[in-house]
Each structure stands twice: as C-alpha cells, then as structure tokens.
Amino acid sequence: MISDKEIQYIANLAELYLSEDEKKRMSAELSQILEHVEKIKELDIRDVKPTSHAVETENVFRDDEPIKPLDREEIISNAPLIEADSFKVPPII
C-alpha cells in the first residue's frame, strides 16, 4: 500500500539512508501497520475537534529576564567537530 516511490520520498524527508533491502522491508512493515491503523478512517468524526493537549492549560509564559548562558566549553563539549569556536559541518550544497 505504500509505494516504493513514497518510501524514498519519506526517507528523504526524514534524512534517513535506507538500503534496497531495508526499503523493501520497511515498505512491507509500514503497509502492514498502516492497514491496522487505517481503522480510524471508518469513523465519521468530521465535526469532532482535534486534541493536541490532553490536559488543558493555556497562557504559560516566561518573563523576559536573562539567565546566564552555558560556558563555551560546555556548549561545545559534545560537538563532533569544532573549528574557530564554531560547529563545523560538511559543505551545504
């Protein structure tokens, strides 16, 4: 039910490299799961409001007061690659 083209499109969106085998397996597994999950399409709930937050709260804010930022050593402590105190990444073509 999910085409190979769609699998590739989704993998691109999610920035995941999948081998041909993985794509095939993923396609089969996702199709199986979707078949089960599609059950919800049976429901005519056009007029039902969607819930994004199960426990209703609103208007939570923070005052515009500065805090002390991290030390630079802490900020870059887990960085895979650093140059000139910045995070270095391969070319963005």
Add this chain to the structure above:
Amino acid sequence: MNYEPVIGLEIHVELLTRTKMFCGCPTMFGAEPNTLVCPVCLALPGTLPVINRSAVEFALIVGLALNCNVGGFTQFHRKNYFYPDLPKGYQISQYDYPLARKGYLDLEGDSSRRIGITRVHLEEDTAKLLHPGDTGRITEAEYSLVDFNRAGIPLMEIVSEPDIHSTEDARLFMVSLRDLLRYLGVSDCNLEEGSMRCDANISIRKKGESAFGVKTEIKNINSFKYLQQGLEYEIKRQIGALDHGDKLVQETRHFDSRTGRTSSLRSKEYAHDYRYFPEPDLVPMNIREEYIQELKSRISELPQQRIVRYQRDYGLSKDQAELLTSNPALCKFFEESSAICTDYRSVYNWIFSEVSAFLNEKSILIDESKITPRNLAELITLINQGKISGKIAKEIATEIFKSGESPVDIIESRGLTQISDESDIKQIIDEVISENPKAAQDFRSGKTSALAFLVGQVMKKSRGRANPDIVNSMLQQSLKEQ
C-alpha cells in the same frame, strides 16, 4: 505599459527583547561565537521551550498598530525540515492561528492607498552559518561553521497582501513599516545588519485583470534600494518573457546586488513539505479582551496621528512634524518644553539646531544629557522678553546643556542680563561718541557704515549686553542731535 506588477512582501524582524524567544539566553549583538547558548537553544536532548512574554506583547502591539484582528485563541506550530542552522530539526513558528490577522497599513496615511496585512506571527530565528572560502558564498565553501548565538532570537513575520502595484510603493511600504516598528520600540529594523529582512513576491498581469500571474519569490534583499532594483529587474524579466511567449515558472530567485539581477536558486526538492503540527511542548494562548484594551491604550497615538496633531496644535509644518515624530525621545522633550514656553517654533528650532549639534558632538542621546525641557523653555522666554540677546543666549547655551543649570542662574551670576534701560545705554553711547569723534563725523557726513562701527563699539563697551536694536536707534538719534 499595459502590464501591472502585483507585489506582496514578507518581512522578518528581530525583536528587541532582552532574551530569546523560548529560553533565557541574552540577545546581545556581536558576541563571540557560541557564547550566548543554553541547553534549550542548542537543542540538547530533553530540553523544552518556554514562551517569552515580551515577544508576544510586541507582536500583539504591532498587530494592533496594523489594524489587525487580535485576540482569542493562538498557538505555535512546528515547521519541520533539516538544515544545519536549525538545531532542533524544526522551527517553532505559527501556522493557522497566528497572533494577528487581516489588518492594513495606509501609505502616507492615505486610506485610498491601503496595503492589506495578511498576518503577523512569531517564530524563532536560526543559527548563523559561515561559509569560509574566498567569496563567503555557500556554493564555493568546503565546509561551513555554525554559530548558535542567533538561534532562538525572537522573529516577527509580517506578510502583506499582494496589494502593492509599484516598486516605489513597495519601498514606501517598507519604510513606513520600519518607521512604525521603530516608533513602537519593538525592533531597530536595520536591513543592512539583518534585524529586518525582506522577501518579495512578484507577478505581473494585464492591467484590469483580476487573476494572478505566476509569481516569483525574490530573496537576499538587504536594502531599500536593492528592493526596488530587484523588483524592477523582475518586472522587466517577466514582461520580457511573456511578450516573448515564454512560460513563467513559479520559483525562488536570488537577488545579486553586484549585477542588479535575479537568478534562479536551485530548488530544494522537498523543501516545502514542512509537516506542520501544533507544538506539543507549548500550550496554546488565549489573548483576552482586557489585555488587548490595555495594549491599545499604550499605543493610542500612531505616527500619522501625531504628525497631524503637531501641525494642528503647534503650528509646525508637515516636514517639521514628520522630522520630529521620527524621534520619539525628541517628541517628549518638545512637548514638555512647549508646555512651559508657548513659542513652539523657537522650541522646535532650538532642538534641531543648537541642541542637536550639542548631542551629536557629545555622541549622546537627549535622555542621556543634562538638558531639560524647562531650561530650554526658560532660555527662549528670556530671549523673547528681551532680557538677553540672542547672541548671548547662543553663547551660554552650551554651558546650560552641559551643566543642566538654569539660564536665569547663569545670567545672573555672570552679569549677562541685557541692558535695555535707555538711560544706561545713553551713558555708554555718549562715551563712545566722545571717544570716536572721527567716526561720528563720518556718519554725519553720510557714511552709513560708520554707524555699524559705532554700534560695535557700544556693544563692546557693554560687553555685549546692550540691546542692539535700542542701541542702533538711540545712537542714530544722538548723532543727529549733536
């Protein structure tokens, strides 16, 4: 030409809050790379955003100032895409429930030149990317460097309806928006520095048609001049293409300020499937009516209204009113001074001559100086009452500005009061005439220039305090009598 351009603008503005949009990192400009970063804006695992109240307030104020619908339910959404300047792999932004919608801005206060505002919303800024290499351009770099100081700074996005039909109006719209935002104090709106950014959408259609043509988005516009240039180039390009029978393609183009032209950006294939969904880490906002009323009262007078009021109540010209309005701190000073001394014209003139010169020389703002509205008012009143001469006033002005002392005190302590008493002046005149018989004789024989010399001598003897007009007329009389 029988084509009409249809232009819509999308403006992003960095807000002047003290901290970032979703965390408490300070928003200082020009800090060393990666020093204004915390776990939240670095997107460390497990961190969560919390909304900056001031940012919301600024956006609401702007929405109200742009006559938008503001209030009720509004929420943040996630906009999902991958890019190294986007630490979370999504940007927290707004989608179908922005803070403000459906407003307008009238160009030059003219409601027949109304530009619709589709929406005003909040989002967070991305990190800064540096592309080391000879040109600093992304396509020629071997690697890039990421500085997260800017990541998370509050960004306000303002989208106009495609109601703009000339490049000059586009420029005017931007300038008006910039002035309004500066007036409201929400941003310093500096296109060159990047605290204000503009993307333009432009299409063309035959005059009289209502359907829209194919639109192009132009990016990389960082001055008002380039905005006009870029739009003008696009108009020519699009008209050229249509006249030639070519099909136009909806695309994003990059403006090159060196050549004045736009060029097609390689399309990001899946760039537009952002998979928006409501931000689960933030709860929605419900902007209440009482709060809106309170905000409305804070922005009760907008620039256009103030310009009108200055002309009407203070007799300023339109240009003078516009100049004054563009500087809120000077407005306050002007109004306070004018409440004491009703010679509004003089108050205005002093502010824009001596006062401004003084402030510029010291590189300070009026709020930082010792000049008080009262002192200026007193000074002008003293001149108008003839208690000191205009010349002396200018001389002691600097001292008044520097020290904050009242003019009355300075004049008295230095004995600079203008002498207007005729018998005092007569005495000096008599002395001068007797000391300068030749000049007196020259005047009597018709040399009018001798009068100026003698007036000068009287002024010198009185150390500049004698009222020059009275000196002039009395001297002439005395000379004639003798």
Add this chain to the structure above:
Amino acid sequence: MRFYELTALQLLDLYKKREAKPSEVIESIFERIYEDDRGLKCYLTLTPERALADAKILDLKLKNSDEFGVLFGIPTAVKDLISTRGIRTTCASKILENYVPVFDATVVKKLVESDFLMVGKTNMDEFAMGSSNENSAYGPVKNPWDITRVPGGSSGGSAAAVAAGHATVALGSDTGGSIRQPASFCGIVGLKPTYGFVSRYGLVAFASSLDQIGPMTRTVEDCALLLSVISGHDLLDSTSIKRESVDYLGSLRRDVKGIKVGVPKELSGEGIDGQVLAVFRAALARMEKIGVKVEETSLPNIKYALPAYYLIAPAEASSNLARYDGVKYGFRDDGASGIREMYRRTRAKGFGREVKRRIMLGTYALSAGYYDAYYGQAQKVRTLIIKDFSDAFSRYDLLVSPTSPSTAFKLGEKVDDPLNMYLSDICTIPVNLAGLPAISLPCGQSDGLPVGFQIIGPHFSEERILNAAYALERELGLNWTVK
C-alpha cells in the same frame, strides 16, 4: 544484612534507628549487581564512585544531624532516557553513545535534593520505543523471573533492576505503557502520573504529548514516597501543571469501602490471555471483599486507541528525533562529502530498526496529503477517547483492567512482528492518550509469571489510585521477595 532486599521505607526506618549506614546499603546493592551472573543487563552505566562518595557524605549527615531528605540514602536507578549531568546518557542508542549532558533533568535535581544515591542509568528500548527492551542498541534486558523472557519495555532495565535487587527504587518513563507493562512483567509496582504532574525537562522526548516520568518500586508505599519527591510544577516545562501538594503516604491507609470501580469490557475480554484474565478477576473479587463496588462498564471507542497512538506517537517522535543530525552532539558519520549525505549516513548508522520504522511512520502520517487522514484524524480520535473516559469517571471513581494482555513473553518471540508487539499495549495506551494517571501492581501469577493489575483514575487522582492500590496490595498479601 541483605539491604538490597529491603524496600525504601524499611531502609529509611533503619537509618532513623541508626541501624544501618548509607555506605553499607549502597555497597550491598553493588555487590548484588556484580555477583548476579545471570547477565540481566539492567544497566548501561553504573556510577559506583559517585554513589559511594555521596554515601560517605550521607553517613556523616546521619551521624551529626536529624535532617534527612525524603529519599535519604535510597539506592535509585535512573532510566537512561533522563539527563544526568556529567553522566553519559545514551537512550540506549548508538547515536548518543558518548553523549554526556551538561545539565540535570529537573527530576534528577529533585532526587539530589532529597539525598538519594544513584546506582546508575538503566537499559531501555532505544528512545523508549518498544515493549520488550529488545530494541536496545546495547543488548536486551532479561526478566529476573525467567531469563529466557523479556522484562517488558521500554523501561525494562528499571523494572528488572528493582525486581532483582539491583536497585531499591527506580525511575522509568511511560508514553504508551512503558512503566506499567514492565512493572507487570517483572512483578513490581509502576505508576504513570497525570500528564504534566512530573516535569519533562531533561526527559529525552519520544512523544511530547504523551511522555511522563514515574516511579517503579517494590511496594505501593515506596511508590507514593518517590512520587512525592519527583512531582511538582516546573517553570522549565510549559506543560507542567501547578497543583497543591498532597501527602500521598499519609492518605494510603484510608478506608476504600464504597469506592466505585468500573471494569471496561473492552479491556477485560477478547484479546486478553485467559489465565491472565482469571488472575485479574480473582483479584477483583478480593477488592469486592474489602468493600469496593465493582461493575462492568464500557469505553466504546477504545478499539481506536491503538491505531490513533501509532499515528500520534511516531509523528511526534519523527519530529523530536530530527535533532539527532550529527551537527551539535552525538555520533556523526565522518565519511560524507556533503551535509545531506552526512545526515543520512549518521542517522542510518545511529538509529536502530524500530526507531527508523517509527520515524518513517510518523513522517508519513504528517506528510502533505496524508496529514488529515492520519495525524489529523488520530487527534480527533483522541478527543473521543478522552470523552469515553470522562463519561466513565462521571459514574466511577476508578477504572481497572489487567495491565497487559499476557505475561512476559519469550525473548525473540515478537521481535520480527512489529504489529504484534504493538498489540501488547492495548490496555495501557488509551491512558496516555487521555493524559490520565494509572498504576500497575502485582496481583498474582500465571504459570509462575507475574500478572499486573492496572488502576486508572481521572486527572490528578493519584491519591485515590494509590489508596486503592495499597488496599489491594495489603489484601492480596503477596510479599514477593527479590528475584
């Protein structure tokens, strides 16, 4: 004395009487871990130096004062999904193999303030995605009741540690049942608090609108104790709720006579293993014996809960896991010539199969053209589920069900059948969708394996839930020892 066999309250009592010292207790725990040769692999990182150093400080405190934190000297295991400053936090993934947080999660700060002792970071399903702890990049956890079986997931390491005496108490996290189901499989107590009751700041996000941290303990009393420490409003978590504090321990012993309990027929019939059902019903009968009114009821839309969950949770996860891109921290594939290639290879190598599967599913559910039918529809189903529960709670104080349709299954049994694996969460998932609190406590055995009893309450009814659980625990008198 085998301190590792005692509950937190028993240890606190010994400390008060000065009959034990924190350093002795913590040493007992570590000895137990080192001597246990069954290869349970409850932990990914052990922190003996820190624990011993902290214990020595507590020893002195014990000697010189009477002021103890609520969790004084209690050996606690922390799920490796929770950020601990200076201590590796891997989320059982290769992508964070060497990631060391520079901050503590809010719950960890609270634990520190309460004088706890950290034993280490527990093994789990990668990024909390799983129901068996077989999705860890560092090897599965074994169930101490039967080491050929799974401990449940995703908080399998925490559950097994508490059950096996490798920790006195533990913290787990629950998104679709990840505290309750392993608690059920390992014969211990596990509570998922009301959404927003425990701060999520520092909890590595899986599904933001469903995740909650909660206690995993041997007894209901210990559970109440730990909940009182970790709960509370947090300014760093916008979804955290302000509530008045409640004395959970104090209200445990209240009489339960007259409490009305509903048994949703959809969760106690078809789809549940026959023997599990029998043990569950026997426990229900005991509840009635102590005065609780038990009645069958219905949650008509509950069959849509699992499908909705398997759209909402992966969708949120696909977005939450986008930050693992090799740029700022974690694993990065070095061989890439451009940024996109770097992203794809990093994430392909760094994430396990289940994680990739859910990212794909979630991305699909949110993608253009599919949002309305999938994610959008699922959010509406969520509204229906919430209403079903709220209707039920207008008639009943609490709802009950078996925690899981089965007892602990065999290692490897469901690993290649994702859908089947997902079905083991049918009793627990609806609770997360509605943000409700729920507990699982042991209620008996089936073929020598523990069966869990789930008690669900309306928002912020932890007091009532713990009260009922305590009463049932006492009535059943199971008193299991360390396995």
